[in-house]
Amino acid sequence: MQGNRETGTILVCDDDHAIVDAIRIYLEQEGYTVVTADNGDDAYKLVRKGHIDLAILDVMMPGLDGIHLTLRIREFSRIPVIILSAKTEDADKILGLNVGADDYVPKPFNPLELVARVRSNLRRYRELGSAAELTGDHVYRTGGLTVDDDAKEVTVDGEAVRLTPIEYQILLFLLKNKGKVFSIEQIYESIWNEDAIGADNTVAVHIRHIREKIEIDPKEPRYLKVVWGVGYKIEADKQEGEGR
Helix, strand or coil, X not given: CHHHCCCCEEEEEXXXXXXXXXHHHHHHHCCCEEEEECCXXXXXXXXXXXXXXXXXXXXXXXXXXXXXXXXXXXXXXXCCEEEEEECCCHHHHHHHHHCCCCEEEEECCCHHHHHHHHHHHHHHXXXXXXXXXXXXXXXXXXXXXXXXXXXXXXXXXXXXXXCCHHHHHHHHHHHHCCCCCECHHHHHHHHXXXXXXXXXXXXXXXXXXXXXXHCCCCCCCCCEEEECCCEEEECCCCCCCCCC
16 A cells, blocks of 8 residues: 555666566565665765665676675664675675674575565664754763663763764664673574574674674673673663663
């Protein structure tokens, strides 16, 4: 139905024109506007123009590949990035997440699954990735780490920290429940709203990325702690007790 159609401009970048055409058909059926590129350099120029809401990038492309393109996009933009990669390229998936991708979809993929991931990443970005009007006191903190969930801002000792939407949501989830340990499966299912099948690498990479941004020494974290064999938690500041 027309009223339920999605909106947004999606960049699809892959040098396989058949894949690009297939993705375009499915996304346009959902109501999205689709722009395409067959190399990383052209895709970068499109994102720089500022009218892209989400990018789907193949890892292997002529010129600027998907990994380096993601890295360059993250220098100026927090739009969701979904990496496409062959099933055997686990290292590329992890590397993609490390440089700032939000999600990955292995090839060959189900187009309906890709559309679902586009939809969920866009909604997450619109809820968490852009500034929102202040609506109340939703500020969570422990020690020098503060998350203002109204302004969608994260600071450490007063210094602003830029997180991707998924990194933000993971941090907020753990900080709201500071002192409580959550398994990888619990974190994944809470953030992605789907069954945690093969979620270990995905969650671990995002956790590592968060640590690199909020910790002075990520190897000796003050805030985001691992409980070996169990999961992760945000350490509650003993001086503040369990309050915000």
